[in-house]
Amino acid sequence: MTDVAxxxxxxxxxxxxxxxxxxxxxxxxxxxxxxxxxSQLVDLKRIGGIVTKSVTLHPRKxxxxxxxxxxxxxxxxxIGLQNAGVDQFLSHExxxxxxxxxxxxxxxxGTSVEEYSRVTxxxxxxPGVVGIEANISCxxxxxxxxxxxxxxxxAAEVVGAMSRLTRLPVFAKLTADVxxxxxVAEACIRAGAHGLSLINTVLGMAIDTETFRPxxxxxxxxxxxxxxxxxxxxxxxxxxxxxxxxxxMGVGGVASAEDAIQLMLAGASxxxxxxxxxxQPDATVVxxxxxxxxxxxxxxxxxxxxVGKGGVRGVDAQSADRRG
Amino acid sequence: MIRRSCEVLSLRQTGAYWSVTLVAPEIAEEARxxxxxxxxxxxxxxxxxxxxxxxxxxxxxxxWAGTIEIVLDVVGPGTRWVSELTSHDMVDVIGPLGRPxxxxxxxxxSLLIGGGYGAAPLHFxxxxxxxxxxxxxxxxxxxxxxxxxxxxxxxxxxDLIVVTTEDASMGExxxxxxxxxxxxxxxxxxxxxxxxxxxxxxxxxxxxxxxKVPCQVAVEELMACGLGVCWTCAVPLVARDxxxxxxxxxCVEGPVFNGSRIWWERWLGGAxxxxxxxxxxxxxxxxxxxILRR
Numbered sequence: 001m002t003d004v005a006x007x008x009x010x011x012x013x014x015x016x017x018x019x020x021x022x023x024x025x026x027x028x029x030x031x032x033x034x035x036x037x038x039s040q041l042v043d044l045k046r047i048g049g050i051v052t053k054s055v056t057l058h059p060r061k062x063x064x065x066x067x068x069x070x071x072x073x074x075x076x077x078x079i080g081l082q083n084a085g086v087d088q089f090l091s092h093e094x095x096x097x098x099x100x101x102x103x104x105x106x107x108x109x110g111t112s113v114e115e116y117s118r119v120t121x122x123x124x125x126x127p128g129v130v131g132i133e134a135n136i137s138c139x140x141x142x143x144x145x146x147x148x149x150x151x152x153x154x155a156a157e158v159v160g161a162m163s164r165l166t167r168l169p170v171f172a173k174l175t176a177d178v179x180x181x182x183x184v185a186e187a188c189i190r191a192g193a194h195g196l197s198l199i200n201t202v203l204g205m206a207i208d209t210e211t212f213r214p215x216x217x218x219x220x221x222x223x224x225x226x227x228x229x230x231x232x233x234x235x236x237x238x239x240x241x242x243x244x245x246x247x248x249m250g251v252g253g254v255a256s257a258e259d260a261i262q263l264m265l266a267g268a269s270x271x272x273x274x275x276x277x278x279x280q281p282d283a284t285v286v287x288x289x290x291x292x293x294x295x296x297x298x299x300x301x302x303x304x305x306x307v308g309k310g311g312v313r314g315v316d317a318q319s320a321d322r323r324g
Numbered sequence: 325m326i327r328r329s330c331e332v333l334s335l336r337q338t339g340a341y342w343s344v345t346l347v348a349p350e351i352a353e354e355a356r357x358x359x360x361x362x363x364x365x366x367x368x369x370x371x372x373x374x375x376x377x378x379x380x381x382x383x384x385x386x387x388w389a390g391t392i393e394i395v396l397d398v399v400g401p402g403t404r405w406v407s408e409l410t411s412h413d414m415v416d417v418i419g420p421l422g423r424p425x426x427x428x429x430x431x432x433x434s435l436l437i438g439g440g441y442g443a444a445p446l447h448f449x450x451x452x453x454x455x456x457x458x459x460x461x462x463x464x465x466x467x468x469x470x471x472x473x474x475x476x477x478x479x480x481x482x483d484l485i486v487v488t489t490e491d492a493s494m495g496e497x498x499x500x501x502x503x504x505x506x507x508x509x510x511x512x513x514x515x516x517x518x519x520x521x522x523x524x525x526x527x528x529x530x531x532x533x534x535x536k537v538p539c540q541v542a543v544e545e546l547m548a549c550g551l552g553v554c555w556t557c558a559v560p561l562v563a564r565d566x567x568x569x570x571x572x573x574x575c576v577e578g579p580v581f582n583g584s585r586i587w588w589e590r591w592l593g594g595a596x597x598x599x600x601x602x603x604x605x606x607x608x609x610x611x612x613x614x615i616l617r618r
Binding site: 030031040041066067079275281 | 325327364365370371372373374418545546547548549551552553554555556557558559569570571576590591
């Protein structure tokens with residue numbers, strides 16, 4: 001009998017261009033708060049990291065209910081970035097983050113370059129914060145023009161301003177709801193982003209056929225869950241192929257180790273788990289354990305051995321895209 | 325909150341509803357009336373999210389014997405799956421969740437108002453109140469007699485019970501709110517507890533506000549997680565001084581709220597107060613503790 005334990009890698013640690021994380025499996029923004037509630041159900045010290053719920057300069061009350069509609073293999077949400085604002089984040093969450101014993105990336109959202117910049121300055125020195133995620137792609141905002149990630153020049157302006165204000169690595173979180181995600185990704189990296197989080201929820205809609213009304217109070221919302229995973233895998237693959245060496249966190253419908261491994265094979269150095277936390281609070285830990293088991297089974301020594309190994313030889317990402 | 329794999333002890337039909345008893349000693353030990361559990365739907369299904377169920381009974385017999393009982397109406401694929409469980413099946417349960425009903429000080433009489441299977445958690449509450457020597461009265465209503473939740477059990481638990489059905493198939497014809505003023509006066513109840521459809525809770529809360537009787541309501545709002553992290557189950561609460569409001573989570577700050585603090589018009593629709601009060605963003609960051617003080 002083979003000793004399985006001896007084949008399991010000693011460490012699941014990953015290095016995203018200098019940002020070292022204990023495992024490649026993080027909790028995604030908006031699905032974990034800052035970890036306080038979930039700490040009752042999952043050992044935070046076994047998580048790769050937590051990306052906080054997005055913080056804005058001013059308090060936001062969010063959108064009217066219903067804010068959620070369950071759909072096949074996923075869910076739509078329209079929360080509207082409800083949060084108590086950065087002042088309360090500092091007074092209520094900073095001390096928690098410092099003692100949580102888990103790397104934390106603060107997700108920042110806003111409606112102007114100035115808002116993103118001011119919040120960056122206010123959170124950059126919180127002990128325990130190892131990075132920043134620029135949420136420039138939340139679909140649940142008042143105007144489509146506020147989705148900075150739909151426009152390469154605007155995305156670059158926001159991410160560039162944030163990157164100049166902190167030594168922390170800034171990850172730009174992008175949306176798949178664009179014609180060419182590679183163009184937006186390139187603009188962000190040129191502007192100074194350390195890495196990319198791909199992807200945010202996909203704009204969707206569901207209608208109640210009994211009442212003839214949209215199922216969300218805000219009419220449209222962001223689709224998440226396994227339903228969007230192939231879109232995330234495609235985006236990671238396209239961007240990783242075009243921008244080799246840029247650290248990418250794959251996000252979108254990760255519910256199992258196999259899902260995470262797909263994203264890593266597509267080119268992600270780490271993954272974030274979102275919707276799965278809602279029904280399986282320890283999903284991040286279970287998935288990390290599954291990756292360790294997988295590496296052992298394949299005789300690989302570390303998660304980095306998987307990154308970007310899933311491409312089709314001889315076919316680049318752009319032409320793969322065009323094959324439709 | 326505790327997450328456990330729990331064995332289904334029994335499942336039976338009660339009128340139009342299903343009642344499921346789960347072996348869950350630790351959850352039963354902690355559970356208080358008004359709290360709920362989240363049950364995971366098995367993997368490999370089209371639908372992913374846990375389903376919330378309020379706790380109908382918690383039997384704290386200690387050891388392995390402690391059980392909780394939930395009641396459900398089959399309204400979709402998740403509740404249908406639960407209704408098809410059989411004895412000895414194992415289910416993944418998280419609970420108890422949320423803030424419970426607050427019991428009154430002193431031996432003052434209470435009026436418990438249940439609409440449909442909303443009466444289920446009120447039975448748990450009635451037992452706790454009686455155990456402490458506090459008189460219990462009830463109004464239980466539904467569309468028809470099949471949907472009046474355990475009226476015989478309700479009668480055993482209360483000094484006075486009034487049943488209403490919309491089709492007059494049991495008790496008085498009408499809705500719980502049709503008899504509310506009369507029963508409240510007759511029983512001299514000093515506190516009202518209500519659970520049922522949100523429109524019913526609103527009518528009960530508005531009446532209680534008029535007659536200045538404190539009223540606690542257990543609300544229902546769509547939840548993705550039930551754990552406090554998804555922010556889908558938002559209920560608008562007005563600050564105690566009436567200035568400003570904030571969306572709070574039914575799963576953590578609720579599901580039990582002081583009925584007079586819910587901004588019903590904003591939550592369920594209807595005429596809005598002045599636009600000045602309806603500012604989309606707060607000038608001051610809300611202090612959750614202040615918003616929540618009952």
